[in-house]
Amino acid sequence: MHYAKPLARLVGELEKLPGIGPKSAQRLAFHLLRIPADEARQLADAILQVKERITACQVCHNFTDQPVCDLCRDSRRDSAVLCVVAEPRDLLAMERTNEFRGRYHVLGGVISPLEGIGPEMLRIRELVERIHKDEVREVILATNPTVEGDTTALYLARLIKPFGVRVSKIAFGLPVGGDLDYADQATLIQALEGRRDL
Amino acid sequence: MILRSLILRQFRNYEVLEQSFTPALTVLLGANAQGKTSLLEGIYLLATGKSLRGCPDVEMIRWDMPAGVVGGYVLREKAHDVELEVVLSQTARKSLVVNTVRTTRAMEFVGQFKVVAFSSADLETIRGEPSRRRRFLDLEISQLSPSYCHALGCYRKILEQRNRLLKQPYPGNRHPLIEDSLGAWDDQLRTYGSRLIERRRQFIQQLETFAQPIHQTLSGGKEQFALSYHPTFRLPPPAEGEADDHEAIGEAFRRAQESVREEERRRQVSLIGPHRDDMTLLVNGRDVRVFGSQGQQRTAALSLRLAEVALMEDLTGEAPACLLDDVFSELDAGRRAHLFDVTTERCQTFISTTDLTLLPGPVRRHASLFEVQEGTLQPLRSE
Numbered sequence: 001m002h003y004a005k006p007l008a009r010l011v012g013e014l015e016k017l018p019g020i021g022p023k024s025a026q027r028l029a030f031h032l033l034r035i036p037a038d039e040a041r042q043l044a045d046a047i048l049q050v051k052e053r054i055t056a057c058q059v060c061h062n063f064t065d066q067p068v069c070d071l072c073r074d075s076r077r078d079s080a081v082l083c084v085v086a087e088p089r090d091l092l093a094m095e096r097t098n099e100f101r102g103r104y105h106v107l108g109g110v111i112s113p114l115e116g117i118g119p120e121m122l123r124i125r126e127l128v129e130r131i132h133k134d135e136v137r138e139v140i141l142a143t144n145p146t147v148e149g150d151t152t153a154l155y156l157a158r159l160i161k162p163f164g165v166r167v168s169k170i171a172f173g174l175p176v177g178g179d180l181d182y183a184d185q186a187t188l189i190q191a192l193e194g195r196r197d198l
Numbered sequence: 199m200i201l202r203s204l205i206l207r208q209f210r211n212y213e214v215l216e217q218s219f220t221p222a223l224t225v226l227l228g229a230n231a232q233g234k235t236s237l238l239e240g241i242y243l244l245a246t247g248k249s250l251r252g253c254p255d256v257e258m259i260r261w262d263m264p265a266g267v268v269g270g271y272v273l274r275e276k277a278h279d280v281e282l283e284v285v286l287s288q289t290a291r292k293s294l295v296v297n298t299v300r301t302t303r304a305m306e307f308v309g310q311f312k313v314v315a316f317s318s319a320d321l322e323t324i325r326g327e328p329s330r331r332r333r334f335l336d337l338e339i340s341q342l343s344p345s346y347c348h349a350l351g352c353y354r355k356i357l358e359q360r361n362r363l364l365k366q367p368y369p370g371n372r373h374p375l376i377e378d379s380l381g382a383w384d385d386q387l388r389t390y391g392s393r394l395i396e397r398r399r400q401f402i403q404q405l406e407t408f409a410q411p412i413h414q415t416l417s418g419g420k421e422q423f424a425l426s427y428h429p430t431f432r433l434p435p436p437a438e439g440e441a442d443d444h445e446a447i448g449e450a451f452r453r454a455q456e457s458v459r460e461e462e463r464r465r466q467v468s469l470i471g472p473h474r475d476d477m478t479l480l481v482n483g484r485d486v487r488v489f490g491s492q493g494q495q496r497t498a499a500l501s502l503r504l505a506e507v508a509l510m511e512d513l514t515g516e517a518p519a520c521l522l523d524d525v526f527s528e529l530d531a532g533r534r535a536h537l538f539d540v541t542t543e544r545c546q547t548f549i550s551t552t553d554l555t556l557l558p559g560p561v562r563r564h565a566s567l568f569e570v571q572e573g574t575l576q577p578l579r580s581e
């Protein structure tokens with residue numbers, strides 16, 4: 001397929017996106033060609049804005065456009081109960097349940113020696129500091145029910161329990177080997193209710 | 199269990215094959231390398247999700263093709279009939295499909311259709327490396343127990359992660375709050391490893407119960423058969439309650455892990471766990487692998503497979519399908535007849551052979567016969 005140069009460049013950039021093959025890239029590029037210039041500018045601007053303005057929250061490490069995110073500044077939330085997740089998308093999944101009224105901590109991944117990720121590369125030191133500073137009473141571990149997610153939860157439980165904090169892990173009802181952000185809300189509510197001590 | 203129909207697309211040397219089968223006996227006749235074993239391999243893949251010959255998935259795809267498919271429709275007495283499909287791809291992980299729904303976990307697929315395969319490679323299970331016997335245990339128990347199948351998958355992943363961790367040097371500038379994660383991997387290895395050990399011990403004991411009388415018959419009453427299980431640490435004797443058993447095994451596992459910790463660090467590999475287990479087959483009290491004649495080893499291999507058929511039927515209430523891949527030339531007439539009796543009497547059976555005269559007369563008359571040639575099937579008239 002021979003494209004005019006600017007079009008070839010756009011197709012090339014779109015192909016780099018996850019889940020986008022050559023065919024989809026071509027379809028998207030032709031779609032973008034057809035839309036009004038204003039709309040195209042808005043899309044380009046939105047992408048740039050995200051890159052310039054979104055950073056990690058200084059407290060929980062969720063994505064935010066402020067130094068500290070809305071969830072961390074919400075005084076109605078109980079700062080003595082922390083829900084630990086691997087990624088920001090897992091936090092969003094938990095929030096969709098509207099059940100949890102504590103605060104979050106985003107680890108930034110799970111322990112996986114095969115991918116070169118050890119506990120020192122996750123935000124575990126920050127988690128321990130928060131537990132001491134905020135006088136946390138309870139930590140709910142909400143990692144994905146995969147081998148790596150479960151091992152990370154076990155690791156954290158061993159680390160945190162000696163501080164006299166209640167440590168639990170959501171488990172009930174989640175499909176084993178699945179992804180937290182694909183689970184439906186009913187499943188997640190059940191998981192939150194059925195959490196167990198480690 | 200009856201495999202009603204089989205579809206092979208771009209699988210081994212088959213371009214497209216759609217074939218239905220009788221509930222009784224099917225005989226595949228043909229010269230070597232025409233596709234007899236490949237057809238049996240397709241059937242085996244539907245049961246276990248694995249190659250009959252222990253090959254990597256991509257090797258089963260037809261030469262130069264991007265993907266291959268094996269599908270089948272299975273009639274079951276104790277469950278709803280089921281449609282199974284395995285899609286092999288050069289570029290992606292294989293898909294295991296049950297009733298047109300792609301499964302996310304092997305445990306949802308493996309064992310929907312149960313098969314016992316007899317082949318000349320069974321001799322290697324008897325006399326080969328311990329990994330051969332572990333493979334035997336894993337394939338057979340996985341068909342019987344979805345939870346074993348799941349625990350096995352988790353265990354392999356944990357083992358791989360833990361071995362990688364052992365190979366990493368200690369980072370020098372570790373924060374005092376961040377300790378090594380090896381302890382968490384130890385717990386995981388022990389949790390899933392204990393489940394495998396518990397189930398293997400149970401399976402070996404059940405299999406022995408069925409194998410003993412079979413072996414006696416096959417050896418004309420001359421040989422006593424026994425199986426013994428050898429995990430990497432001494433197991434507590436089986437407890438009454440299942441929960442107690444689990445805990446006791448876990449505790450013995452933990453002590454064994456502690457005793458080798460330094461050695462594991464030094465050798466950078468996991469030394470304790472079911473990935474290093476073995477099973478011994480004893481004939482008249484002696485290890486048949488070391489002291490058995492080739493004849494004794496063959497009989498032991500046959501006893502083991504026949505015991506498996508009986509055990510599967512006993513546990514599930516339904517006879518598995520049997521695959522007999524070119525096994526007759528190695529057996530004497532008496533053993534051949536016994537093998538025919540047991541398999542064809544109760545199970546849907548598929549036999550591959552290069553020589554029809556190896557089959558007993560009555561069997562030849564009742565079988566549906568096919569000639570296999572370059573990946574095609576031609577029906578032959580029964581005698």
Ligand SMILES: [Zn+2]
Pocket residue numbers: 057058059060061062068069070071072
């Ligand atoms: Zn925050």
